[in-house]
Amino acid sequence: MKKTIMLFDLTRGSKRIRELLVTGKTFVVLSICSMLFFVAIGIAGMAHQHSLSAPVSSMTGFAASVSSGFFGDMLEMEMPQFHSSKSAEELSGTQISSFLVRLMTDVNPSDPRSLIAGEIPGMSADESFLIAKGVGTDLNVWPEDNAPSQGDSNSNGNGNGIGNGNGNGNDPGLPGGVDEPTETTTPPTPTPTPTETPTPDNSGSQHTTGKDKVVFIYHSHSRESWYPELTDKNGDANSATKNITLVGARLASKLEDLGVGTTHSDTDYPTAIKDYDWNYSYKYSKKTVQEALASNKKLKFLFDIHRDSGRRKTTTVDIGGKSYAQVYFIIGHKNPDWKKNAEFATQIHNALEKEYPGISRGILGKTTATGNGEYNQSLANDSVLIEIGGVDNTLTESYRTADVLAKIIADIYWDAEKVSGVK
Numbered sequence: 210m211k212k213t214i215m216l217f218d219l220t221r222g223s224k225r226i227r228e229l230l231v232t233g234k235t236f237v238v239l240s241i242c243s244m245l246f247f248v249a250i251g252i253a254g255m256a257h258q259h260s261l262s263a264p265v266s267s268m269t270g271f272a273a274s275v276s277s278g279f280f281g282d283m284l285e286m287e288m289p290q291f292h293s294s295k296s297a298e299e300l301s302g303t304q305i306s307s308f309l310v311r312l313m314t315d316v317n318p319s320d321p322r323s324l325i326a327g328e329i330p331g332m333s334a335d336e337s338f339l340i341a342k343g344v345g346t347d348l349n350v351w352p353e354d355n356a357p358s359q360g361d362s363n364s365n366g367n368g369n370g371i372g373n374g375n376g377n378g379n380d381p382g383l384p385g386g387v388d389e390p391t392e393t394t395t396p397p398t399p400t401p402t403p404t405e406t407p408t409p410d411n412s413g414s415q416h417t418t419g420k421d422k423v424v425f426i427y428h429s430h431s432r433e434s435w436y437p438e439l440t441d442k443n444g445d446a447n448s449a450t451k452n453i454t455l456v457g458a459r460l461a462s463k464l465e466d467l468g469v470g471t472t473h474s475d476t477d478y479p480t481a482i483k484d485y486d487w488n489y490s491y492k493y494s495k496k497t498v499q500e501a502l503a504s505n506k507k508l509k510f511l512f513d514i515h516r517d518s519g520r521r522k523t524t525t526v527d528i529g530g531k532s533y534a535q536v537y538f539i540i541g542h543k544n545p546d547w548k549k550n551a552e553f554a555t556q557i558h559n560a561l562e563k564e565y566p567g568i569s570r571g572i573l574g575k576t577t578a579t580g581n582g583e584y585n586q587s588l589a590n591d592s593v594l595i596e597i598g599g600v601d602n603t604l605t606e607s608y609r610t611a612d613v614l615a616k617i618i619a620d621i622y623w624d625a626e627k628v629s630g631v632k
Contacts, residue, residue, distance in 0.1 A: 337508040341571040417468035420600040424510045429494035433516040446600040457514045463615030511592035517599045524599030526567040534598025537570040543582035549590040560617045
């Protein structure tokens, strides 16, 4: 009898233990699931916060993998006021696979360097990203950052180096605690002297802004020049007289011919700024832009025109038997509203690709890790930095591109005026 009772007690005890083990296991599983759930929520929240100001890998991979027309349609869905001028194309298997690989691994199949970027701390942080590509864009060749020669960075004589207009770092404030530069002299305006007179691809305009100036063109790196136009073919491609300001003047002149009032600043900062330092180029030009905006409330489009440091094979295209300097649009990601600037650049890029396929190398987003990162673009939504050609292009090729660019910009301006109801 006692044995029976003891067996019964043991049976009840083991059953209770099993129940406790089952309950404990269930509790542990629920605890782990709850922990994972809240961790996932936290990560999602951090990712969402980051996406408000930064392009996540899926966006950059997608933009680099699809056509400009498709990407334009995507922008149009997010921004109803934006209208893409290019027809969307079907996604190919290569584009889809490239996008999926980049989404899941953050490895760009077109760039082998991305295979090791994630393994080296800091190598992939804040990297440049392609927003839109042009016809034949080489995803491995982007605008380069080249500072001027050491001996010329503070010079006001023969130039300021090959700088490609993409920035020099973070512009960490002016030396000596000075917040803004002080202009001392204004250099004479150089006269455009092309070696060949290209045939303008535009005609007279039926529209006009009258006396209103609605476009402002300037140059943060005003002395960028071209080897074919200089006597010294081996030094820095820079000049105090024959430089990128001539292309800016050409663009302004053609916009005026098309009825779009334009102001052009050809300020030569190496001579206009006391104790000039190339490293603060965008600090100097920012003051120029701020003064222009303050004195003219009609300004709408702002263009900082540069020359890239790339060589001829990556900055030139043949269209209709004529060579053109290619353009590259640079968007500063440090600007919180960079998407609005990207929308403006996309309009110009798509229109160029439609009429002159291959003339645009694309739209590149740059951060403070790979350049200035802001490029004065926070001052206006319709503001963009444009690289026109490279060190091996000629002034004539750059003028041809300026003529084409003027026509596209004018069309975009007048289309916007129609939408706003202005005749």
